[in-house]
Amino acid sequence: MAHAATHDEHHDEHHEHLNFFQRWVMSTNHKDIGTLYLVFSLLMFFIGGSFAMVIRAELFKPGLQLVQPYFFNEMTTMHALVMIFGAVMPAFVGLGNWMIPMMVGAPDMALPRMNNLSFWILPFAFALMLSTLFLPGGGPAGGWTMYPPLSIQSASTAYVVFAIHLMGISSIMGAINIIATILNMRAPGMDLLKMPVFVWSWLITAFLLIAVMPVLAGAVTMLLTDKYFNTHFFDAAGGGDPVLFQHVFWFFGHPEVYIMILPAFGIISEIIPTFARKPIFGYKAMVFAIASIAFLSFIVWAHHMFAVGLPLGAEIFFMYATMLIAVPTGVKVFNWVATMWGGSMTFETPMLFAIAFVILFTIGGFSGLMLALVPADFQYHDTYFVVAHFHYVLVTGAIFAIMAATYYWIPKWTGHMYSEFWGKVHFWNSVVWVNVLFFPQHFLGLAGMPRRIPDYNVAFANFNMISSIGGFLFGASQLIFLGVLIHCVWFSKKKATDRVWEGARGLEWTLSSPPPHHSFTIAPVIHDEELAHGHVED
Amino acid sequence: MRAGGFGKHGIRFRAKQAFGVAGLMALGLFGGTAQANPQPGQLNLTPGVTTYSHIPYMLNNVALGVCVVIGILVFGAMFIAMFRFRKSRGAVPEKWSHNTTVEIIWTAIPVVILISLAWLATDGLRKFSDTTGSQMTVKVTGYQWKWRYDYVDYLGKPLHVDFMSKLDDQSNATRQLDSGLDPYAVKADGEQTYLLNVDHPLVVPIHTKIRFVITADDVIHSWFVPALGWKMDAIPGVINAAWTNINTPGIYRGQCAELCGQDHGFMPIVVKAVSQDDFAKWLADQQKAATPPAPAPASTAAAPAQATAQVAAKQSTQG
Helix, strand or coil: CCHHHHHHHHHHCCHHHCCHHHHHCCCCCHHHHHHHHHHHHHHHHHHHHHHHHHHHHHCCCCCCCCCCHHHHHHHHHHHHHHHHHHHHHHHHHHHHHHHHHHHHCCCCCCCHHHHHHHHHHHHHHHHHHHHHHHCCCCCCCCCCCCCCCHHHHCCCHHHHHHHHHHHHHHHHHHHHHHHHHHHHCCCCCCCHHHCCHHHHHHHHHHHHHHHHHHHHHHHHHHHHHHHHCCCCCCCHHHCCCHHHHHHHHHHHHHHHHHHCCHHHHHHHHHHHHHHHCCCCCCHHHHHHHHHHHHHHHHHCHHHHCHHHCCCHHHHHHHHHHHHHCHHHHHHHHHHHHHHHCCCCECCCHHHHHHHHHHHHHHHHHHHHHHHHCHHHHHHHCCEHHHHHHHHHHHHHHHHHHHHHHHHHHHHHHHCECCCHHHHHHHHHHHHHHHHHHHHHHHHHHHCCCECCCCCCCHHHHHHHHHHHHHHHHHHHHHHHHHHHHHHHHHHCCCECCCCCCCCCCCHHHHCCCCCCCCCCCCCCCCCHHHCCCCCCCC | CHHHHHHHHHHHHHHHHHCHHHHHHHHHHHCCCCCCCCCCCCCCCCCCCECCCHHHHHHHHHHHHHHHHHHHHHHHHHHHHHHHCEHHHCCCCCCCCCCHHHHHHHHHHHHHHHHHHHHHHHHHHHHHHCCCCCCEEEEEEEECCEEEEEEEEECCEEEEEEEEECECHHHHHHCCCCCCCCHHHCEECCEECCCCCECCCEEEECCCCEEEEEEECCCCEEEEEHHHCEEEEECECCCEEEEECECCCEEEEEEECCCCCCCHHHCEEEEEEECHHHHHHHHHHHHHHHCCCCCCCHHHHHHHHHHHHHHHHHHHHHC
16 A cells, blocks of 8 residues: 555654754654553553552551551542543553554644644653652542542642642643544544544544543642632532532543543454454444444443432433443443454454453443342442452453553554563453452442441451552552563564554555554555455445 | 341341352342341342332332343444444445434434433432421431431421431441451341441431431531432531431431541441330330430530520421
8 A cells, every 4th residue: 555655755754853852842753652651551551560569568467567558548539530541541642643644544643733732731740640649748638539628638739739730731722633634634534434443432532532532620729729719619619519529520420430541442452353354333333333432432431420319310310321321331232243243363462351351340230230220239339349440441351452452553653563472461460460460359349348448347457468468469560561672672683574464454554564654745646455344335 | 026027037037148249149139128227239229118229129120121121232233233234244234324213213212211210210309308297206417437317306306416427336347457356256236237336326216207407517418328228418508308217117228428537437327217116115215215314415415405496497498
């Protein structure tokens, strides 16, 4: 295809003349900025992970051994904020930055300077937020949900609110850039319904981001004015209502959890057809399912609030709407399985992570369905059952998908193959220990252990110890990941081919490995049989 | 009567320890009838001890069963695919990517399953939300980090009994960082009560529909006793209502379930359910103790009246 054409442009790369500062800090290149996002996300993953290690160490056995309860609360709060806003979201933006222009046949992102700005806001935002841990009064300790009145008892409210504003600005600019790129920069013939599912998932996610990040900004701004400017939005004594915050927060928060999973759906929908060597089953159904889930995400927010004493009618509405999400999500899982059926499968590391994603994300979906049933939720709510649920969808869901994507595309990015052996060692360690870590938490929750507690009754001791052991080993397993990445980028001698994977389809594989500085300077010609998801006639 | 209940508990506990891990887990999953409080190795919800608490328990079991069956089917198909359609076995990829009939089937079947689950859940929810016809009202107020209980009325008569309920001293001493004390040594009445015991339990009668009105004074808390089958947030400025009707006398333990600050993990809830006769005696003692010297400080003395007024307001809005 356009491979030959782009190869000619190879000499045109001018970044070799740039020094380190110019190349990375002043970059307007979608690949370099994508790399910055991914490296930042990995750093945050380890910082957030170290907070999780503190949590699991304190919970290793009953009694307080390591930290004071307030510091424990800072750890749970920071762990969530760093992992959500620092690790998962930037990782997806990084993957989108790298892959979307290459997948739709564009030379770069539509708004390259804004791309630079939206990344470089993040280190400052997180420096602000993490610095609170070293300030008098400590970091935020009211949970990542920041429910007032508790959250404004904290000394760090202003820092956290400002950091969240920055993160929101960054996310919105990133989302605008992605929408502009997808809608304006596609190669001729790359119709919307020919785009890879990953691009579709990001297009929909970007709209969710633009819709809800301002809502979060509004919610936290009201916290700020309640604390410092004598407003009473959430203060019952002044005529406000603490529950109002929860409604506004979760109107952001529920779409937010889909912001963290829809791109994962896209990634899995790229990887499974590649290694099954068969077109994705039901391409249009997959796209429609993502759009349905995105729509439903706006009308289910109060299922996070079943125990706040909603009126009966509201509980019923939000229960039904929530249960409805199981239908498009089920369609996606069935379609992934149907893609494998009749294929010719091999099990390289990206495929292993993708298969683990399908199984473990589905388990997280099952517990999600159970949580949707209001009378049962009155038991599950705010117990470890919920902790188990959202770690299944976020760790074995979102993060496994990010790892799958990394193994899948890193040969393309670097031009070198990673070590398949160590990739598999990383996979098997991760998949075993993550289940040792999170599966027993279901039992703890069902037995009635509340979340966000630093210490517990001795009846909860055995499963907490198992969970902590799983946690330490899962954490340690991620050092293997780091090793595989370092080896692949700097030390691997094995060159990657342009196609990399035998079954890989889509425009990104027609470029050289590593790809040229500007992905497609001449628009590629689209051949239907070369589309990412295969040639689909329906 | 209560002593008998504890004896049974104690025997069950010792017997369980002899079983070994597998037996322990089996008991944890299926042997939960009388074990309302968390047990080591407990794998499932408690069926609870009230006229309502079997509803979330059954709903949980049905939903879990449905998920297990779907899981076996989906993951089973996946594993068959992974074994049959391997390149190493010479599998040749097929070309199809669409099948309308199959897609309609696997969209429709989940819808039917969801409707039946929704029907069960709605029925349970309607039962839970009906707080009418109560014979007793208790006002629960969450504070950082203790609970206050106001007995508002019982059998149609207003009451003026109220007290604070906070973590027992033994747990409190043990839970201090590096206290050197053993959490396993914290026991009350033969149960290991570390962090699940209080100085003044909420004493209530069995076979009585008790309405709880739940609020908070400072930040949001959540009143959660698993054996009763629900939790309800305690929110400043909001009065939530819930109810229970306990079948079995016993001591039922729970905890605050909404993050409420540094000692969130240290504000347990203990409900002591006694026979109606015993409750009448307990109530008489409380009232006797409360009336002559009027020991309660002015602020707390004013509170029951205020609570009654708030409840009346709530009733009239529900009215």
